[in-house]
Amino acid sequence: MRAYVLKHYGGPEGSQLMDVPAPTPRPRDILVEVHAAGLNPVDYKFRQGKLRAILRPKLPFVLGNELAGEVIALGSDVKRWRVGDRVFARVAKDRGGAFADQACVDEDHAALMPRNLDFTTAAAVPLAGLTALQALRDELGVKPGQKVFISGGAGGVGTFAIQIAKWLGAHVTTTASKRGEALVRSLGCDGVIDYATQDISKAEGRFDAGFDLIGGKTLEQMFEIMKPGTKIVSIAGVPEPQTAIKDLGGRRALAVVFWIISYGIRSRARRVGVSYRYLFMHASGTELAGLAELIEQGQLKVIIDKTCPFTKIPEALAYVESGHAKGKVVVTMR
16 A cells, blocks of 8 residues: 655655555554545654654654544454444554555544545544644633633634634634634634734733644743733643643653753743643544534534645645645545
């Protein structure tokens, strides 16, 4: 079968499309014929080797973290699925494999696709949708009437985050370019800051929760607009100890490393009375089924910037890495 394989860490030259043996399902796996796969920043960061402290699988390694397709075989212990089911999934962090004609997925990580979506659109949902849901509902505990600040609202996670925050009843402000403003407002955003011309720290009022998708200077400025006693969750800043404990299986040695590298940002947060949390989302078929229900009810739209054939996946990843995508980028296998 065809697969996009990481042979060595570094630039794009370290990965290539090649023929590899089809995977064999473990007892609790479903084997999925992949019709489409979503692309995310974690894909090129993994390829670059930036996640080696967290994930270090044996190379060569089939890349890819989310997919949509049809179940074609079942592991010996699988009870929930049947051959022919149309599913979408965020694969386990340490398994990858979505950028291939076939992929094995733990049965608990998959959900039935929304009935009103095709494979291409469904493949854009799992990683970004779950990230937004887990950050806003579980980590930030967003409640009706709260003011939520989301940086980078026109990106893949951002387009889901705006809608989920509105579904939770929040008043939402985000950053976007002039090109992205119409998109984020169409998703229900109440306030928009043009990051190219406006200073985030001068935003009106103070916010009850912050979701950072950009990191760097943007994250630094967000601390200045939060109410004391509130929280910022980031997926673009620096990992901190809870990342290792809660998201990466209680790895205490890694927690010590994260304590050291995050000392500066945590000190910055403490000075203004705000807590800081870096989130590494987890796969969940149950939560994905909840997102599917929202999509079927028309409460959650899937925004796709671009689709490409699988043979163009290096170019598609380069586009994601450029940071210009509005919504998600998807490659199609069929």
